[in-house]
Amino acid sequence: xxxxxxxxxxxxxxxxxxxxxxxxxxxxxxxxxxxxxxxxxxxxxxxxxxxxxxxxxxxxxxxxxxxxxxxxxxxxxxxxxxxxxxxxxxxxxxxxxxxxxxxxxxxxxxxxxxx
Numbered sequence: 001x002x003x004x005x006x007x008x009x010x011x012x013x014x015x016x017x018x019x020x021x022x023x024x025x026x027x028x029x030x031x032x033x034x035x036x037x038x039x040x041x042x043x044x045x046x047x048x049x050x051x052x053x054x055x056x057x058x059x060x061x062x063x064x065x066x067x068x069x070x071x072x073x074x075x076x077x078x079x080x081x082x083x084x085x086x087x088x089x090x091x092x093x094x095x096x097x098x099x100x101x102x103x104x105x106x107x108x109x110x111x112x113x114x115x
Contacts, residue, residue: 018108020080020081020083020084020086020105021105021108021109023077024053025049025053025069025072025073025076025077026077026080026081027109028048028049028052028053029045029049029073029077029078029081029087029096030081030086030087030102030105030106030109031052031106031109032045032048032049032052033045033087033096033098033102034098034102034103034105034106036098037098038098039095039096039097039098040095040096041094041095041096042070042073042074042078042094042095042096043066043070043094045073045096046066046067046069046070046073047061047066047069049069049073050065050066050068050069053069074091074094078091078096079091081105084101084105085099085100085101086099086101086102086104086105087099087101087102
């Protein structure tokens with residue numbers, strides 16, 4: 001079973017927690033949100049994710065590419081991360097808010113990267 005940062009059970013299996021992170025968009029979103037440690041807009045997160053997955057600096061990505069990432073985050077990735085308790089996504093406000101589960105997800109991503 002996966003555990004929260006404070007050591008208490010999260011209610012999710014480690015396999016389930018890892019499965020939700022099995023995507024480059026979601027991994028990038030977790031890393032960006034953890035680094036900011038505050039709520040962000042969907043458009044800001046989409047620009048960061050687009051830059052990270054393309055290995056390009058922010059500001060050098062075509063607007064169309066950012067919009068495509070924004071759409072896939074909105075319809076696919078953010079709802080999955082929200083369901084997993086990693087973040088809270090408000091589709092109406094286009095705002096992404098970190099939760100306690102974000103730290104656990106970030107720890108899992110670092111474990112994956114080092115192995």
